Amino acid sequence: xxxxxxxxxxxxxxxxxxxxxxxxxxxxxxxxxxxxxxxxxxxxxxxxxxxxxxxxxxxxxxxxxxxxxxxxxxxxxxxxxxxxxxxxxxxxxxxxxxxxxxxxxxxxxxxxxxxxxxxxxxxxxxxxxxxxxxxxxxxxxxxxxxxxxxxxxxxxxxxxxxxxxxxxxxxxxxxxxxxxxxxxxxxxxxxxxxxxxxxxxxxxxxxxxxxxxxxxxxxxxxxxxxxxxxxxxxxxxxxxxxxxxxxxxxxxxxxxxxxxxxxxxxxxxxxxxxxxxxxxxxxxxxxxxxxxxxxxxxxxxxxxxxxxxxxxxxxxxxxxxxxxxxxxxxxxxxxxxxxxxxxxxxxxxxxxxxxxxxxxxxxxxxxxxxxxxxxx
Numbered sequence: 001x002x003x004x005x006x007x008x009x010x011x012x013x014x015x016x017x018x019x020x021x022x023x024x025x026x027x028x029x030x031x032x033x034x035x036x037x038x039x040x041x042x043x044x045x046x047x048x049x050x051x052x053x054x055x056x057x058x059x060x061x062x063x064x065x066x067x068x069x070x071x072x073x074x075x076x077x078x079x080x081x082x083x084x085x086x087x088x089x090x091x092x093x094x095x096x097x098x099x100x101x102x103x104x105x106x107x108x109x110x111x112x113x114x115x116x117x118x119x120x121x122x123x124x125x126x127x128x129x130x131x132x133x134x135x136x137x138x139x140x141x142x143x144x145x146x147x148x149x150x151x152x153x154x155x156x157x158x159x160x161x162x163x164x165x166x167x168x169x170x171x172x173x174x175x176x177x178x179x180x181x182x183x184x185x186x187x188x189x190x191x192x193x194x195x196x197x198x199x200x201x202x203x204x205x206x207x208x209x210x211x212x213x214x215x216x217x218x219x220x221x222x223x224x225x226x227x228x229x230x231x232x233x234x235x236x237x238x239x240x241x242x243x244x245x246x247x248x249x250x251x252x253x254x255x256x257x258x259x260x261x262x263x264x265x266x267x268x269x270x271x272x273x274x275x276x277x278x279x280x281x282x283x284x285x286x287x288x289x290x291x292x293x294x295x296x297x298x299x300x301x302x303x304x305x306x307x308x309x310x311x312x313x314x315x316x317x318x319x320x321x322x323x324x325x326x327x328x329x330x331x332x333x334x335x336x337x338x339x340x341x342x343x344x345x346x347x348x349x350x351x352x353x354x355x356x357x358x359x360x361x362x363x364x365x366x367x368x369x370x371x372x373x374x375x376x
Contacts, residue, residue: 041313041356044347045364046301047285049337054281056325057221058213058273060252062204064224066265067255068170068196073188074100076163080183085192087176091168098179098191100164109157116150123147172196173261195265200258202234204271205249213275214239220254223270224263232256232263236273281324281332285367288345289331295320298337299344299351301359316344318353329366 078100085097123143129135168174175193179185202222206214214236222232234256243250254271256263290297299316321336337343344351345365351357 041358042316042347042350043358043360044299044301044316044344044351045361046342046359047288047345047364047367049282049284049333049339049341049343051280051339052283052330053278054283054325054327054332055278056275057327058206058210058275059325060204060206060271060273062202062269062271064263064265064267064269065201065203066172066195066197067199067201068172069194069265070169071190071193072097072166072169073190074098074163074166074185075187076100076160077187078102078164078185080179080181080185083177083179083181085174085177087174087192089174091172091174091194093168093170095168096165097168097174098166100185102161102164105157105161105164109154109161112150112154112157116147116154119143119147119150166191168194170194170196197261197264198258199255200263200265201237202254202256202269202271203251204254204269205244205247205251206273208243208248208250211239211243211250214250214252214273219274220256221272221274222254222256222263223272224267226267227262230262282334282337282339283327283330284333284337284343285329285345285365286326286331287329287365288343288348289321289323289333290348296323297321298333299348300337301342301344301357314357314359316351316353316355316357318351329368 080098081101082099083097084099085091085095091097123140123146126135126140126143130137130140172194173196175195177192179189179191185191202220216236216239218236220234220236222234223230224232234254236252237255238253240251252273254273284298288298297318298321299318301314301316303314319336322334324332324334326332342359344357345367346363347357
């Protein structure tokens with residue numbers, strides 16, 4: 001009985017020793033694997049930081065508007081009798097565009113003209129009789145009042161006739177005709193839009209902090225989605241004398257020559273107000289910058305590292321930077337990076353400070369000051 005118990009205890013001890021040894025070996029294997037993984041170089045893409053001439057600008061978005069623009073309508077109701085324009089016509093100020101029907105209006109005017117002419121004859125005759133003391137001054141005064149009343153009625157009827165004629169109030173391009181012959185127009189019905197396109201304005205807003213940098217005559221660059229490859233140059237012509245109390249923005253207006261009529265009212269516009277002369281700046285692709293609550297950082301590559309065999313290797317050093325303005329895919333770096341530094345632009349998420357890296361620049365992120373979207 002005692003011999004069996006001793007054999008069982010020995011077997012249990014041997015089994016426990018084997019299990020303990022296995023766990024020790026497994027822990028060492030895991031630690032070795034983790035160490036090997038941590039020491040493996042990470043593949044990254046890099047770019048060499050360099051100076052570029054950077055034009056300081058104030059960026060904004062705005063809307064284009066015509067120097068003169070109106071939806072034309074009549075302030076009197078009637079039936080359309082004549083249309084004298086086509087959609088898209090270029091017209092001069094005063095051009096007749098539309099007439100309403102008014103058959104009896106000329107007859108009414110002739111009747112009123114006759115009455116005014118008779119009142120004038122009567123008044124002139126009574127003036128001569130007054131000089132001969134044949135009538136009283138009261139009669140002459142009554143004749144003068146009758147004449148003025150008749151002349152006022154003539155002017156009123158002429159105004160009614162003129163109201164039935166729609167004329168272009170300024171030079172410009174007509175839009176799409178919205179009425180037809182024989183159609184009854186209520187007061188205020190829009191007949192057509194008229195826009196004066198050359199020159200053209202762009203209205204936009206800037207933060208109140210920009211007021212010290214704004215002055216009349218500054219050059220303004222304009223870009224629109226309709227012509228992504230073109231830039232239009234204009235001048236700042238007006239700065240609002242007040243700041244909006246809700247947004248703390250100030251409204252600004254610039255003027256652009258538009259002889260080819262490429263720019264039209266209502267277009268969305270990207271605006272850049274140029275500030276002084278171009279200055280050299282260190283620029284990097286925006287993908288190189290990691291923005292964190294504690295500051296912006298980049299990884300700079302140097303060759304001061306050693307691998308397990310004592311051979312030289314590339315090391316990624318994390319450093320804080322101060323960023324400036326952005327332009328397309330690029331961002332200006334004011335401090336933390338100098339010209340010639342090799343900066344990581346892709347693969348930062350798998351890096352830590354002092355990590356070994358391998359550089360592969362077969363595929364690089366976009367680094368254009370004026371990026372464009374490819375057509376699908």
